[in-house]
Amino acid sequence: MLTAAKQQTKVLFLSVKYNIMRxxxxxVTFLMNIIFMVLNNATFIVQWLLLFQLKSDIGGYVLSDVLILWGLAASTFGISHIFFSQAFKLPYLIMNxxxxxxxxxxxxxxxxVISSGTNTSAIGDLIYGYIIILIFRFSLYNLLIFTLVSILGSIILTAFGVIVGSLSFWIIRGDILSQNLISAVINFATYPEGIFKGVVRLTLYTVVPVGLINYLPLQIVLNFNFTSLLIIIGAAIIFVALAFLVFYxxxxxxxSGNLMISRI
Amino acid sequence: MVAINVKNLTKKYRVKVKEKGLTGSMKSIIHPKYKEITAVDNISFSVKKGEIIAFIGPNGAGKSTTIKMLTGILYPDKGDISVLDISPTQRRKKLAYKIGTVFGQKEQLWTHLTPYDNFKFFGAIYDIADSDVEKQIEKLTAIFELDDFINTPVRNLSLGQRIRCEIVASLIHEPEILFLDEPTIGLDPVVKENIRTLIKQMNKEYGTTVFLTSHDVGDIEKLCKRIIIVNHGMIVMDDSMNNLKYNYLNKKIVEIKLKEAVDFSGDDGITVLKSKSNNLKLEVDTCKKSISDAMKLIDADNIIDINISNVPLENIITDIYKEGRHIN
Structure with a gap:
């Protein structure tokens, strides 16, 4: 069992290594993709700076909280798309x-399957996340907590991608549904949790689990809470188990299919 | 010893049916209609260890679906499959260690890596120790003559070189059965011949069982001693190559160049396939008329040149596809 896990991990890292080599x-394209993604993310700081000029508190968040939320969303997205970018292309892989x-x-x-490709710009997202935490909340302790919750969030995000992507096994053009759900997670991830109330808020912890991927992790970064951490770990285990169950x-x-394809 | 045993295998696909145009699309949203297509229909066969078997049929006959069920890619709807005494649906991973697959239309190599790096990666996938992978690469490089391009990225290789590398990648773990789905598709005759020789060599030296699907009659004729023909998801023929030729070679093609034209219309057993001035191409059914009787119809002095040959295997197979009859 242990040897099998070791072999599996070896192949997984080899796969990621070869993806990045590709x-x-x-x-030039590789570096440009990364740099422009960092700059792209940074432009949103301006938007929030302007909004916080008008109001000092939005949904219970101050400017630095929103920026850390952005950093967390970027690093979570970054890790999942560097290691498991194909999880978000599952419908395409299944249908073809x-x-x-x-x-x-x-x-x-x-x-x-999910480790068979990478997304270069996601490296830019990950770098952006760390730039934010280094600027706004620098300490070794915060870095470790940030890394831990980013990894947990990326595991839930990837598992969510697998679950909704696997719907294509049952639904024709299930790619549209899964794309909408994944986009919803990414869009909601960059807004303060406090602005959402009632059913929407409940949705953000269930159907579109951005609460577990970003909001709760943010609370842990801002003010460490062991119970919240346990909830996220539990959610990650449940989501991963569900992802395997639904996929298999x-x-x-x-x-299958008979299209002429090549692994490029 | 049986390598593959298949009993009553069936696979159906559910396909959405849509009427023409935008109205049809709207209707299919409200009342989607489906039809069931039987890709493989209750087939049974077995393959002995060390055999090279051709599994052929026209497009859509169910060849690829069968090969995919045998390798664990697709789940059958009905029936039993045993490959090396392993069920592909229940023990897919265990089976994967013992079989190799080459899909001519689908590439499994990483194109930005060199063949050598690819082989190392496949070694890791099959849990082979580094030193053993090195030895295996060395051995297969010599057999498949990869020395000149083993360190060139796959994307820069010719199609023939790439297919050779694909086959080597599928042999890195020394599989007992090699599944080849149209391995020579798109290759030139010289490279095809080369690949056939190598497959034969693998079979001879290591006793590898080869399960081959191909549209290329040359592959079948030069590699296989047994042939299974499928059409509409059913086996229409399962016989040895020798029997196939013996049973179907009762027709001869006679090409004659004459001094003066001869009329063969109305002669039972002789069909004129082509006639251009004094050049004739005839098909003689030897069950109805022997070659000597057919020749007696022409004055020997009238013949400038003559060539008598068997009906090409390709034509025989095409006839079997068209007839779709059950022989076994």
Whole structure:
């Protein structure tokens, strides 16, 4: 069991290494993607600076809280898209019959599929997240907490991507539904939690779990709370278990395809 | 020893049916209609260890669906599959260690990496120790003559070189069965011949069982001793290559260049396939008329040149596809 886990991890890291090597084939594009994503994220600071000129408190958040929320959203998105970017392309892979080569390998299919590609600009997101925490809340302790909750958030985000992406096993054009749900997570992740009330707030902790991916982690960064951390760890375990369950159930319905494809 | 055993295998696909145009699209949103397509219909067969078997059929006959069920990619709706005494649906990972797959239309190599790096990656996937992978790469590089391009990124290789690398990647873990789905598609005749020789060599030296699907008659004729023909999801023929030729080679093609034209219309057993001035191409059904009887119809002095040959295997297979009859 332990050897199998070790072998699986070895393949996972090799896969990520090769993905990044592929992206680095063109150095200029690689660097530009990263730099422009950092700049792109930074432009939103201006928007919030203007809003906080009008009001000092938005949904219970001050300017630095919102910026840390942004940093957390960026790093969470960054980690999940550096390591598991294909989790968010599952509908495309399912609909076009691109899981074949993973199914003939003696490794975990889901891990092999979701780690088979990377997103260069996500490196920019991750860097941006750390720039924010270094500027606004620098301490070794905060860095460690930030890293921990970013990893947990990215695990929940990835698992959520797998769950909604796997709907394509059952629903024709399930890509539209999954894309909307994933976009909702990303959009809500950058707004203060306090502005949402009632059903919307409940939705943000269930159907669109941005509360578990970003809001609760932010509270931990701002004011460490062990119970909140346990909730996030529990949520991560449940989401991962659900992701495996839904994906493997769906895999029985996989119908492959005959498109001419290459792994590029 | 049986390598593959298939009993009553069935696979159906549910396909959405839509009427024409925008109205049809609107209707299908409200009342979606589906139809069921039987891709594989209750087929049974077995393959012995060390055999090279051709599994052929026209497009949409169910070849790829069958190969995908045998390798664990697709789940069957009905029936039992046993590959090396392992069920692909229940023990997919265990089976993966023992089989190799090459899908001619789908690439499994990383194109930005060199073949060498790819082979190392595949070694890691199959949990092979680094030193053993090195030895295996060395051995296969020599057999498949990869020395000149083993350190060139895959994207810069020719199609023939790439397919050779694909096959090597699928052999890195020394599989007992090699599934080849149209491995020579798009290759030139020289490279095709090269690949066939290598597959034969693997079969001879290591006893690798080869399960081949191909539209190329050359692949089938030169590699396989047994042939299974499928059409409309059913097996229409399962026989040895020798029997196939023996049973279907009762027709001969006679090409004659004559001094003066001869009329063969109305002769039972002779079909004129082509006629251009004094050049004739005839098909003689030897069950109805022997070649010597057919030749007696022409004055020997009238013949400038003559060539008698068997009906090409390609034509035989096409006839079987068209007839779609059950022989086994």
């Amino acid at each position: 992206e680095m084939t063109n150095h 019959g691109k899981l074949d080569s993973f199914l003939v390998q003696p490794k975990n299919v889901l891990l092999a 159930r769906g895999l029985r319905r996989y119908s």
